[in-house]
Amino acid sequence: MKVRDIxxxxxxxxxxxxxxxxxxxxxxxxxILKVAKTFEDGDVLAxxxxxxxILYVFSEQIAKFERKAGLESARYDxxxxxxIASFLEPTQDDRRIxxxxxxxxxxxxxxxxxxxxxxxxxxxxxxxxxxxRLFKFYSFFELIAADGDNxxxxxxxxxxxxxxxxxxxxxxIYYNFTGDLADVVAYNYVRAVxxxxxxWTVFNNDPIEQEYRNLLKDFVEVGRDxxxxxxxxxxxxxxxxxxxxxxxxTYRDCGSxxxxxxxx
Amino acid sequence: xxxxxxxxxxxRKAREDYGVTHDTGVTEVAEKHAQETGRLSEIVDxxxxxxxxxxxxLDPHQKKWIATIGCPMxxxxxxxxTGSMGSEVDTEMKVLPDLYKAVAKVLPGYDPQLCLGIFGDxxxxxxxxxxxxxxxxxxxxxxxxxxxxxxDGGDTPEDPQYAMFxxxxxxxxxxxxxxxxxYHFIVTDAPCHHRLNRSEIERIFxxxxxxxxxxxxxxxxxxxxxxxxxxxxxxxxILVISANTRTVRDWCDLCGSSSVIKIDSTRQLPAVISAIxxxxxxxxxxxxxxxxxxxxxxxxxxxxxxxxxxxxxRHALPHPVPKAGDIFRNxxxxxxxxxxxxxxxxxxxxxxxxxxxx
Numbered sequence: 001m002k003v004r005d006i007x008x009x010x011x012x013x014x015x016x017x018x019x020x021x022x023x024x025x026x027x028x029x030x031x032i033l034k035v036a037k038t039f040e041d042g043d044v045l046a047x048x049x050x051x052x053x054i055l056y057v058f059s060e061q062i063a064k065f066e067r068k069a070g071l072e073s074a075r076y077d078x079x080x081x082x083x084i085a086s087f088l089e090p091t092q093d094d095r096r097i098x099x100x101x102x103x104x105x106x107x108x109x110x111x112x113x114x115x116x117x118x119x120x121x122x123x124x125x126x127x128x129x130x131x132x133r134l135f136k137f138y139s140f141f142e143l144i145a146a147d148g149d150n151x152x153x154x155x156x157x158x159x160x161x162x163x164x165x166x167x168x169x170x171x172x173i174y175y176n177f178t179g180d181l182a183d184v185v186a187y188n189y190v191r192a193v194x195x196x197x198x199x200w201t202v203f204n205n206d207p208i209e210q211e212y213r214n215l216l217k218d219f220v221e222v223g224r225d226x227x228x229x230x231x232x233x234x235x236x237x238x239x240x241x242x243x244x245x246x247x248x249x250t251y252r253d254c255g256s257x258x259x260x261x262x263x264x
Numbered sequence: 265x266x267x268x269x270x271x272x273x274x275x276r277k278a279r280e281d282y283g284v285t286h287d288t289g290v291t292e293v294a295e296k297h298a299q300e301t302g303r304l305s306e307i308v309d310x311x312x313x314x315x316x317x318x319x320x321x322l323d324p325h326q327k328k329w330i331a332t333i334g335c336p337m338x339x340x341x342x343x344x345x346t347g348s349m350g351s352e353v354d355t356e357m358k359v360l361p362d363l364y365k366a367v368a369k370v371l372p373g374y375d376p377q378l379c380l381g382i383f384g385d386x387x388x389x390x391x392x393x394x395x396x397x398x399x400x401x402x403x404x405x406x407x408x409x410x411x412x413x414x415x416d417g418g419d420t421p422e423d424p425q426y427a428m429f430x431x432x433x434x435x436x437x438x439x440x441x442x443x444x445x446x447y448h449f450i451v452t453d454a455p456c457h458h459r460l461n462r463s464e465i466e467r468i469f470x471x472x473x474x475x476x477x478x479x480x481x482x483x484x485x486x487x488x489x490x491x492x493x494x495x496x497x498x499x500x501x502i503l504v505i506s507a508n509t510r511t512v513r514d515w516c517d518l519c520g521s522s523s524v525i526k527i528d529s530t531r532q533l534p535a536v537i538s539a540i541x542x543x544x545x546x547x548x549x550x551x552x553x554x555x556x557x558x559x560x561x562x563x564x565x566x567x568x569x570x571x572x573x574x575x576x577x578r579h580a581l582p583h584p585v586p587k588a589g590d591i592f593r594n595x596x597x598x599x600x601x602x603x604x605x606x607x608x609x610x611x612x613x614x615x616x617x618x619x620x621x622x
Contacts, residue, residue, distance in 0.1 A: 001620045001622075008622060021622065033622075035622040039575075039576075040576075042572060043572065046550065046571040046572055047567075047571075049550035049551065050564075050566075050567025050568075050571070051567070053550065053551065053553060053563065053567065054563075054564050054567065056554070057554050057563065057564075083550075083551045085549050085551045086549060086550035086551050087549045088572070088575060092621060092622055093621075094575060094579065095622075096572075097622075099551075
């Protein structure tokens with residue numbers, strides 16, 4: 001079936017207020033549709049649409065500034081889904097539908113982060129870019145909060161349910177802004193993000209890896225004053241111990257001892 | 265009541281016909297006349313037939329009545345014309361075609377009816393001008409040229425509360441009759457006096473107002489009561505132009521922060537007003553907002569309004585919103601004849617036999 005011009009595919013998820021479907025636009029672009037379960041449930045998707053628009057416009061402003069200043073782009077736009085439509089659909093009792101495209105990656109290459117983290121374990125070097133992307137995403141919120149117009153003064157709670165992961169292309173994409181928000185307390189957020197990655201990672205006894213493990217443990221135990229600071233500390237150490245280079249997604253199924261690689 | 269609506273051609277012709285060909289000094293003649301006679305033109309004087317009406321347009325049709333355009337949507341804008349905002353009627357005249365076009369786009373199937381008024385200060389000779397709700401260019405151009413902005417304003421705050429009072433208690437809107445709300449915008453750069461005074465109400469709306477139109481008003485409402493009543497009848501917004509933080513805070517305290525939007529200039533009115541209406545009605549794609557509002561701070565304020573508020577009211581109605589071609593048994597009927605009624609015409613079902621639900 002179709003809504004507007006979008007061919008709706010199979011259902012891939014569900015929350016208390018909406019269902020999630022795959023879809024394809026007439027130009028064959030893969031998209032994700034969130035369909036409110038009732039007309040009233042559309043409120044939560046309307047709010048989400050506004051928040052995603054703010055993220056996009058703010059990332060554009062930063063990119064514009066970077067171009068003017070001749071700086072390398074931080075590409076914050078790659079960290080969250082691109083809202084391409086949010087409308088009340090008359091053929092669905094006016095239930096709101098949000099449509100998202102994934103920036104520079106096909107939806108088929110993405111997996112819900114929760115699903116992946118519950119089925120496989122990752123090695124330490126793989127955890128680096130995952131933690132780095134999550135820190136970078138929240139440091140983007142810090143930039144928004146510091147902006148004069150301050151359109152988002154509260155951050156979404158960290159929940160792996162809100163992210164998709166593209167293991168081969170090292171992509172983490174935030175795609176669900178319908179959860180609870182909280183006042184900005186970087187200390188707790190750094191701890192929550194680091195704790196998730198720490199618990200997902202298998203560390204070996206290599207002294208270098210232990211140095212990295214100690215940093216993560218420190219993030220978990222004492223947090224940091226800002227995500228920007230945590231991000232910098234992470235990459236300063238990684239540069240020192242491993243250097244910055246592409247490292248394939250290295251994982252093993254839960255309960256298995258065999259390591260696999262994706263993206264070599 | 266006719267089928268004609270606003271068009272750019274009729275707007276241009278009306279300006280020529282009324283001799284309003286310059287972009288400035290649109291109200292010069294009316295201002296002079298008001299100064300000399302001490303009276304406003306009766307088409308903008310809030311004391312002459314004080315009730316403003318926004319009604320559905322019906323034509324006779326086989327001993328019944330047919331809706332010619334659709335459900336009316338009353339949109340009232342009252343613009344500050346004190347001090348530096350003295351020439352805002354010129355801007356209203358200039359942006360009128362864009363305003364109508366923009367609101368019509370987000371109100372498909374409706375009949376947008378505009379009441380574009382002005383307000384000043386109670387120390388002025390004329391505190392406000394309030395025309396009828398109109399939908400045709402000649403009538404709107406005519407009433408705009410008849411405004412008499414006072415341009416002084418005396419002190420700040422100003423007195424837009426009487427414009428809000430008028431929408432709350434002196435308006436007969438079809439939207440309200442069926443359970444929807446219209447739209448009310450105050451455009452200002454100043455805060456508002458927090459007072460409603462009986463003698464000022466009589467001065468503005470006529471000395472007999474409490475004997476006639478407001479005879480059931482035994483006590484003057486407080487500001488809070490008045491704003492609550494206004495919000496019951498209209499989606500109410502304050503568009504604050506280049507104002508300081510204190511002014512914005514004052515309006516937020518009075519009307520709630522989701523009703524207050526900061527803008528840079530009245531030139532933004534068509535884009536901002538249509539975006540507010542489109543979001544409230546649920547007819548505008550939220551993802552399109554950034555393309556329409558090319559200013560980050562402004563767009564982010566618009567996400568805080570009650571998106572879909574009118575759509576919720578629409579869903580609670582006992583019948584679909586009347587549209588062009590609907591048949592009414594009598595002219596004063598609230599609803600058209602519904603399918604299944606005894607005298608309903610046979611009409612093909614508009615909904616498909618089978619709807620697939622996601």
